[in-house]
Amino acid sequence: MAWLIRPLRKTLTSPSLKALLPLHQHPKPTSLFTSRNYISDMRKSAFQANILRLLRKEIQYEHERCPPKQPVTRFNSFTIDDRAGEQWIRLRRKFGEKEDITIEATLFDGSLPVSNPGKVGDDVQLHITFIVNISKGDDSNVLEIMCSAWPDALEIQKLFVRGNNRTPDQPYFGPQFKLSNCKFDRSLQGIG
Numbered sequence: 001m002a003w004l005i006r007p008l009r010k011t012l013t014s015p016s017l018k019a020l021l022p023l024h025q026h027p028k029p030t031s032l033f034t035s036r037n038y039i040s041d042m043r044k045s046a047f048q049a050n051i052l053r054l055l056r057k058e059i060q061y062e063h064e065r066c067p068p069k070q071p072v073t074r075f076n077s078f079t080i081d082d083r084a085g086e087q088w089i090r091l092r093r094k095f096g097e098k099e100d101i102t103i104e105a106t107l108f109d110g111s112l113p114v115s116n117p118g119k120v121g122d123d124v125q126l127h128i129t130f131i132v133n134i135s136k137g138d139d140s141n142v143l144e145i146m147c148s149a150w151p152d153a154l155e156i157q158k159l160f161v162r163g164n165n166r167t168p169d170q171p172y173f174g175p176q177f178k179l180s181n182c183k184f185d186r187s188l189q190g191i192g
Helices: 002-012 015-024 029-065 181-187
Strands: 078-082 088-095 099-106 110-114 123-136 142-150 153-162 168-171 178-180
Touching: none
Parallel strands: none
Antiparallel strands: 078 088, 088 099, 099 123, 110 123, 123 142, 142 153, 153 168, 153 178
């Protein structure tokens, strides 16, 4: 191996090579760093473009292989009216021959911070608002219940008896009440 290194050492230390080296050096050392940054940016850009191309192909393949599922139109005995792009969903059901039940619910429309002493980070309790309308036929009064749903409670905010023209006739002015989840579940066991 030494026989290979000795001639190279002589070549590197020769005066003719030292005279040629200044010709190949960059006049400004910063241009060397700039070109390195440019090259690394080009490599990064090419890498990102390649990743994006692979992701697009994978998404296209998955879309062609498994077309999107149709939205659910029924839940238990309710029909679902989900308006795409809106923050509301409507559930409808006929109970008996004349009674119509409509539930309109929002997506999560609020939250409250909950602090747990032993836990790191902030937890939140999510909130849903929903309105239940119960009517007996087209020309009868409508019972409208505005509710707030929390993970552990259901609060009835307002209760109205409305005429068929949907104007508030008789708002409920009684005491406020709150149903815990267990009591509410027990009271609704026969419905469904």
